[in-house]
Amino acid sequence: MIDARRSEIVSLVKQHGELPVTELSKILGVSEVTVRSDLKVLADAGQVRRTRGSVRLPTDVRRESPLEETRLEHSAAKRRIGRAAAALIRDGETVFIDVGSTTTEVARAVSPTLQGVTVVTNGLNIALELERLPGVRVIVTGGTLRPLQHSLVSPYALDVLRHIHADRLFLGCNGVHAEHGVTNANHEEAEIKRVMVQQSREIVVVADHSKLGRISRALIAPTDRIRTLISDRSGPAPPPELRRAIPELHLV
Structure with missing residues (x-):
């Protein structure tokens, strides 16, 4: 269930580009505390990027280091x-x-x-x-x-x-x-x-x-x-x- 919810978060962020934590909480029907906990795991895995009060996709266009x-x-x-x-x-x-x-x-x-x-x-x-x-x-x-x-x-x-x-x-x-x-x-x-x-x-x-x-x-x-x-x-x-x-x- 936790993995399914986190997969849905990634899917929603891909769809919208950026979403507020409050909006994710409403869509998923869980508390903002739970959303923030999920976002920490996803951010640590490089799947999303956390910003103040919201979440977005990570910046994929990066300079490749030699x-x-x-x-x-x-x-x-x-x-x-x-x-x-x-x-x-x-x-x-x-x-x-x-x-x-x-x-x-x-x-x-x-x-x-x-x-x-x-x-x-x-x-x-x-x-x-x-x-x-x-x-x-x-x-x-x-x-x-x-x-x-x-x-x-x-x-x-x-x-x-x-x-x-x-x-x-x-x-x-x-x-x-x-x-x-x-x-x-x-x-x-x-x-x-x-x-x-x-x-x-x-x-x-x-x-x-x-x-x-x-x-x-x-x-x-x-x-x-x-x-x-x-x-x-x-x-x-x-x-x-x-x-x-x-x-x-x-x-x-």
């Missing part, structure tokens, strides 16, 4: 996550390493003692990070360059990925939510990520605490497709429903 800037956000946490994730790679494996600031830290932490590992990536910076490792063969997907993220998207990237079966995918994202799954802000990148998920035996999501419980624009995968989530202890504890949804949730 990878060099996002790497500075929660940088120590991302390094810890990267080290924990990279430690999962075994000799002889084929792995996908997705684009992003946290997955870049995974690439940086790959052990130089590994042998016979193949890494497939659509991140140019990630390929360069791995170039130094003698036991790692790097395959770059090709495709169209997204300069701010140094990532390659369609066309062509999807064609390469569909011919590869990976033991493990290290997946970056903008949001991890128990009900709404793993999501991303950019639709082109999300398309690549979805194919990586389809072609991987095991999915490891790497996401700092600011991504937990949040919902972004484009779905990558439902939570029941995720076996492992590696995050950090720097922020609030992960939502209990997220702990229940993902079998292996590790905080580093």
Whole structure:
């Protein structure tokens, strides 16, 4: 019932653009206190934006931050996550390493003692990070360059990925939510990520605490497709429903 009401709030805001809290209270037949409580949850998930006495859709037209800037956000946490994730790679494996600031830290932490590992990536910076490792063969997907993220998207990237079966995918994202799954802000990148998920035996999501419980624009995968989530202890504890949804949730 609570989820249905919150979904209706989002639907009403999409329909009207902006609504006063008092109006929402009347439409839904609940108190303003209840509406404000719902709005806090929805705002924390990035679905609405609260203003004084009203609610509106979030501003979707935002400047996309370069990878060099996002790497500075929660940088120590991302390094810890990267080290924990990279430690999962075994000799002889084929792995996908997705684009992003946290997955870049995974690439940086790959052990130089590994042998016979193949890494497939659509991140140019990630390929360069791995170039130094003698036991790692790097395959770059090709495709169209997204300069701010140094990532390659369609066309062509999807064609390469569909011919590869990976033991493990290290997946970056903008949001991890128990009900709404793993999501991303950019639709082109999300398309690549979805194919990586389809072609991987095991999915490891790497996401700092600011991504937990949040919902972004484009779905990558439902939570029941995720076996492992590696995050950090720097922020609030992960939502209990997220702990229940993902079998292996590790905080580093």
